[in-house]
Amino acid sequence: MKYPNIKLTALMLAAVLTAPVCTAATGDIYNYEFTALGTTISSQIKADNKEKARFCANVVKKEVLRLEDLLSAYREDSDISRLGKSNGKWIKVSADTAEILEKTKQICAMTHGALDPTVGTLVKMWSVDHSNHRVPTQEEIAKVLPKVDWKKIEIKREGNVIWARIGEGQEITLGATGKGFIADKVAQRLRENGCNDALISLGGNIITLGTSDIGYPWEIGIQEPDNRINSYFAAVPSRDESVVTSGDYEKFFIKDGKKYHHILNPRTGSPVPATLHSVTIINKESALADGLCTALFVFGFNGAVNYLAEHPELKAVLVDEDNKNVVYTKNLENDFQVVRHTYRYGVIEPKKEVEVGVKKNG
Numbered sequence: 001m002k003y004p005n006i007k008l009t010a011l012m013l014a015a016v017l018t019a020p021v022c023t024a025a026t027g028d029i030y031n032y033e034f035t036a037l038g039t040t041i042s043s044q045i046k047a048d049n050k051e052k053a054r055f056c057a058n059v060v061k062k063e064v065l066r067l068e069d070l071l072s073a074y075r076e077d078s079d080i081s082r083l084g085k086s087n088g089k090w091i092k093v094s095a096d097t098a099e100i101l102e103k104t105k106q107i108c109a110m111t112h113g114a115l116d117p118t119v120g121t122l123v124k125m126w127s128v129d130h131s132n133h134r135v136p137t138q139e140e141i142a143k144v145l146p147k148v149d150w151k152k153i154e155i156k157r158e159g160n161v162i163w164a165r166i167g168e169g170q171e172i173t174l175g176a177t178g179k180g181f182i183a184d185k186v187a188q189r190l191r192e193n194g195c196n197d198a199l200i201s202l203g204g205n206i207i208t209l210g211t212s213d214i215g216y217p218w219e220i221g222i223q224e225p226d227n228r229i230n231s232y233f234a235a236v237p238s239r240d241e242s243v244v245t246s247g248d249y250e251k252f253f254i255k256d257g258k259k260y261h262h263i264l265n266p267r268t269g270s271p272v273p274a275t276l277h278s279v280t281i282i283n284k285e286s287a288l289a290d291g292l293c294t295a296l297f298v299f300g301f302n303g304a305v306n307y308l309a310e311h312p313e314l315k316a317v318l319v320d321e322d323n324k325n326v327v328y329t330k331n332l333e334n335d336f337q338v339v340r341h342t343y344r345y346g347v348i349e350p351k352k353e354v355e356v357g358v359k360k361n362g
Contacts, residue, residue: 248276
């Protein structure tokens with residue numbers, strides 16, 4: 001099997017981990033968890049004593065719950081829900097809401113609309129993550145599809161007051177950037193409060209601060225796409241960054257023998273055809289990593305490879321839908337560590353400027 005911009009090999013020669021993946025020994029590592037954002041939020045806090053660790057864990061919980069109240073489309077009084085009921089009118093929003101909307105628009109632009117948060121009505125129509133899921137008719141989708149347009153999201157500031165509006169009939173979903181944005185804010189609050197060594201998991205979004213108990217970067221396992229808990233095919237060291245993994249195995253239903261997952265194509269209003277099984281992005285910004293995961297799914301396997309080849313600053317790992325091939329960006333060659341030799345591994349080679357025909361500025 002050949003893919004553009006990839007060199008595939010039967011096995012990649014890499015050191016197999018000798019330390020546990022994504023865990024650290026007991027001692028000065030303290031573990032906490034709670035439920036929010038529709039998942040389990042877990043924290044591994046490195047601290048001198050239990051009191052400091054508990055304080056840091058409370059910082060995590062307080063910030064997650066605060067932002068969930070603001071940004072959840074399932075909270076009737078959240079900023080996002082109020083925007084959906086505003087009929088295209090300006091409403092007052094928090095600074096955090098304005099920030100995530102602006103960040104999401106940036107990702108929409110850099111992915112040419114492959115990410116679009118105004119698919120909110122379509123997401124509710126499909127209801128993939130709920131028991132009342134169904135396959136909408138083409139007529140239903142066609143009626144809603146013209147309202148999908150991220151460029152209609154607007155923000156304005158008047159003194160200390162921030163206003164936002166979306167197009168009439170639009171609804172926002174932050175399923176592609178919300179957890180990442182919250183993860184970034186949690187990391188910021190932890191640092192502000194002197195909590196400098198921690199690993200926080202918000203479902204598929206992981207943020208790392210400082211080092212583990214042995215003074216090395218945290219080792220983060222990349223989950224096998226069969227959704228088996230604690231089953232990893234590879235790992236990467238991580239310090240002061242985010243590792244985000246998204247897959248079509250997370251939320252889906254099967255109807256008449258066909259699989260429908262939760263990632264919608266903004267141009268068709270339907271789940272993206274299956275060519276990718278999972279996408280992992282490693283970046284300093286968790287919101288960016290989160291949004292890119294969704295966009296790459298919309299691009300499909302070949303499109304994602306081409307996009308990454310044209311953006312060599314990004315770090316990513318892709319697993320194809322056949323669950324046979326794993327490819328990763330060249331800038332991960334020194335860090336990517338194979339744990340399970342059950343795949344063919346390949347490197348995504350950056351495109352040269354002469355190949356893409358564009359001379360970069362600066």
